[in-house]
Amino acid sequence: MTIVPPDKALDGFGRYAGPATLILASLADGAKHGYALTKDIESFAGVRLAPGTLYEALARLQAQGLIEPVESHDRRRPYQLTAVGATTLRAQLAAQRRVADVGLRRLAQGWGSV
Amino acid sequence: MKAPGVRAPAARAARLLRWYPRAWRSRYGTEFAELLVADIEERPRSRSRTADVIRGGIVARLGQAGLCGAGVWGDPAEPGPLAAPRRSPAGRTGASLASLGCCAAVFAAVGGAMWSQLTTGWQWSPPGTAGVTVAMLAMSAAMGMLTVLALLAVLPVAWRVAAGRAPGVRGPSVLFLAGLAVVVIGGRHFGNGWPGTGGHPWPHQGLVPGGVAAFSWASTLSVSSFWAHPAALAAFPAPELAWMALSPLAVAGAVTGAAAVVRRAGLSPRVLRFETWLGRAACAAMALFLAGACAWVLARAPGAMFRPGLIDVAGLVVLALALAVAHQAAGQARAGAR
Numbered sequence: 001m002t003i004v005p006p007d008k009a010l011d012g013f014g015r016y017a018g019p020a021t022l023i024l025a026s027l028a029d030g031a032k033h034g035y036a037l038t039k040d041i042e043s044f045a046g047v048r049l050a051p052g053t054l055y056e057a058l059a060r061l062q063a064q065g066l067i068e069p070v071e072s073h074d075r076r077r078p079y080q081l082t083a084v085g086a087t088t089l090r091a092q093l094a095a096q097r098r099v100a101d102v103g104l105r106r107l108a109q110g111w112g113s114v
Numbered sequence: 115m116k117a118p119g120v121r122a123p124a125a126r127a128a129r130l131l132r133w134y135p136r137a138w139r140s141r142y143g144t145e146f147a148e149l150l151v152a153d154i155e156e157r158p159r160s161r162s163r164t165a166d167v168i169r170g171g172i173v174a175r176l177g178q179a180g181l182c183g184a185g186v187w188g189d190p191a192e193p194g195p196l197a198a199p200r201r202s203p204a205g206r207t208g209a210s211l212a213s214l215g216c217c218a219a220v221f222a223a224v225g226g227a228m229w230s231q232l233t234t235g236w237q238w239s240p241p242g243t244a245g246v247t248v249a250m251l252a253m254s255a256a257m258g259m260l261t262v263l264a265l266l267a268v269l270p271v272a273w274r275v276a277a278g279r280a281p282g283v284r285g286p287s288v289l290f291l292a293g294l295a296v297v298v299i300g301g302r303h304f305g306n307g308w309p310g311t312g313g314h315p316w317p318h319q320g321l322v323p324g325g326v327a328a329f330s331w332a333s334t335l336s337v338s339s340f341w342a343h344p345a346a347l348a349a350f351p352a353p354e355l356a357w358m359a360l361s362p363l364a365v366a367g368a369v370t371g372a373a374a375v376v377r378r379a380g381l382s383p384r385v386l387r388f389e390t391w392l393g394r395a396a397c398a399a400m401a402l403f404l405a406g407a408c409a410w411v412l413a414r415a416p417g418a419m420f421r422p423g424l425i426d427v428a429g430l431v432v433l434a435l436a437l438a439v440a441h442q443a444a445g446q447a448r449a450g451a452r
Contacts (some may be wrong), residue, residue, distance in 0.1 A: 004124075005418050018366070033145065033148075033149075034145060034146070034148070034149035034150050034162060035148070035152040035153070038149070038153070049145065050163055050166035050167075051149050051150050051153055051163060051166065051167060051170075052163075052166040052167040052168075052169060052170025053166055053170065054141055054149070055146050055149070055170065056170050056173060056174075057143065059138075075145065075147075075148050076145055076148045076149070077144075077145040084319075
């Protein structure tokens with residue numbers, strides 16, 4: 001497994017970087033299986049990840065060591081964040097917050113508060 | 115009551131799951147099927163879901179073939195049904211190299227058919243234009259490079275297999291050797307029947323020895339536009355027709371065996387880096403050949419010997435596709451071998 005800095009860990013995900021961030025955010029409050037992930041992400045982000053996209057991102061996250069499967073007797077296997085995954089998510093969200101802060105500040109300067 | 119023609123969610127999920135490769139299904143199949151069943155029960159009809167699963171399956175298959183960085187390799191530390199070499203970076207590089215080898219074989223078969231047509235023509239008379247001459251020199255140099263690179267690529271793998279350090283490759287090795295033997299023996303047999311090999315009064319006046327041209331012609335006899343002309347094909351001798359049908363199977367067997375050996379041989383990182391370097395050099399050789407072939411087709415040389423046909427234009431498309439996939443595989447192999 002290649003060790004990459006947390007803020008670069010999702011760089012190689014390409015079009016799966018968005019789904020990967022959503023999955024990591026969903027797993028931040030505990031382990032979830034595929035369907036629970038789909039419903040949770042739909043509730044907090046308004047995005048429904050299709051099954052193929054979800055598992056593509058899950059497989060990549062697992063290969064990067066950002067999530068790990070949890071032992072289960074159920075046919076639905078839950079996944080949980082790893083320590084590296086938590087650090088990566090924190091770095092990713094901080095970067096997104098910086099973008100959001102800059103955008104909101106400039107909007108306020110140019111367009112005023114709505 | 116279920117409407118006629120509507121499948122149960124589990125059956126539909128199982129059907130969708132078939133888009134994914136076996137290794138992926140072994141690892142994720144059960145849980146993915148559960149997700150699909152839940153999704154189908156919630157949204158019985160969804161074309162976007164079907165399209166997404168098909169796309170995901172294709173991506174997983176490309177990843178399994180070492181053509182993209184899809185995460186089908188999983189975590190090497192986790193015990194699971196996937197064999198360890200397939201889930202390691204070395205296994206991924208091996209898969210990329212195997213795919214590269216398959217592309218190179220397709221390229222060599224189609225390009226060899228094209229090249230043998232030209233070298234056969236040169237046995238009778240040199241090309242009349244400088245453009246075709248230069249194109250043929252480039253194609254011949256590329257063919258020579260590909261042959262040398264193939265021999266260099268085989269050596270370390272053959273050494274490991276012969277030394278008994280690669281368990282589980284006996285079957286693929288036999289398949290490879292059997293396919294190769296059929297191609298060589300059949301190619302020699304039918305090549306010897308070609309007039310340029312022995313009966314031609316100037317068998318060595320061409321760009322390459324007559325025997326080489328004849329072998330290349332005979333071993334790629336199946337790559338022919340005659341398949342589109344059944345009446346003309348019917349006039350062929352029965353043994354030649356049988357050879358045209360058998361030789362592609364022999365090539366396919368040899369390539370399949372070789373690819374399986376490369377994937378299972380457990381080559382060391384050093385050998386993988388060497389093989390990756392050879393693969394990149396093979397891509398350069400293929401690009402040189404393709405440039406020469408394009409120059410020949412565009413030159414539109416007069417005369418029956420060097421005039422390109424529709425099959426040659428189609429051949430260029432196949433060559434370009436094979437080169438593109440081989441280049442992608444070489445890139446993935448390089449990334450994995452680092």
